[in-house]
Amino acid sequence: MVYSYKDILAELRREGYKITPQRRAIIQIMEATESHMTPLEIYSRTNSSSGISLVTIYRTLDTLEKAGLICQFNTQSGHTSYLLRRPRSHHHHLVCSVCGLVVNIGECGLEEVEERVSKDTGFKIVSHTLDMSGVCPECQKNNRQTLGRDFC
Amino acid sequence: MVYSYKDILAELRREGYKITPQRRAIIQIMEATESHMTPLEIYSRTNSSSGISLVTIYRTLDTLEKAGLICQFNTQSGHTSYLLRRPRSHHHHLVCSVCGLVVNIGECGLEEVEERVSKDTGFKIVSHTLDMSGVCPECQKNNRQTLGRDFC
DNA sequence: ATAATAAGTGAAAGTCTTTTTCATTTAGCG
């Protein structure tokens, strides 16, 4: 983990954004979670106490993304969620198709694949996503059925 | 390409679905395109002549997906599109971040990565998606700027 | 071939998520 709460505030300030209580709260909520969160999930964690509006959450997520501090992740199920950026830790996602648990996969070793694809297609490859889908240990233990969705 | 128009109709019939002019039209439109299409894109190709409603497109896409004949693809930009299924051709997608062109990447050789991840996490890996992003030859030639989005 | 019927369709209304507008508030500066 590279960016701390203080780092994030400093970076926001550096980019000319103001530090508001709402932004502090949202960042702290995202810091407290290892996994991805949808705007609504973030909202439900602020809601009771601070009275931050959902609109502000959307706008703050936009702002944080523009500042390069979080990244957007569109799951295969079509939902948009966000994750605080941990630069220099290139990683990928493994999603349990039964319960939806998301865990990070470490490095991928796809450099040579990128090179081959670049040669084949003429594209200049900038980045990639690799998402795996499977059944987590817990769901295997409980013998829960996977939804059986197959990617193609 | 494994499924032809006739194959698709036969499979639909086999699963107890009716063959309607609307379904024929939608399948033909998808057959005529190598790339992914959003429901709206499909709609705009039918619109003028046949008067198929957008609702029917959504419903037909659901039906085709249930029958395992197409697959859903949620792009990193958050849009849902669909592609006719070509079974036995496991492939991945390469998207141009400038113009949005999608091309298919052939086989990926990720079996050993899957095995490593499975060992690390305890997941039973069922499938994966690998999407690459870059700049296509055309956009490189025209020196168009990439949006610079970085995945994480 | 035709009638019966279960499935499919279109229009309109309804959801759900995200964005825009606009009046009010506030962070950060002098």
Add this chain to the structure above:
DNA sequence: CGCTAAATGAAAAAGACTTTCACTTATTAT
């Protein structure tokens, strides 16, 4: 402390998708 541009909240709007319901049609059994 006061100014000003930026940020916020509420409400309305936009966009994508789903549901409802009355009507139509593809299939089947006669």
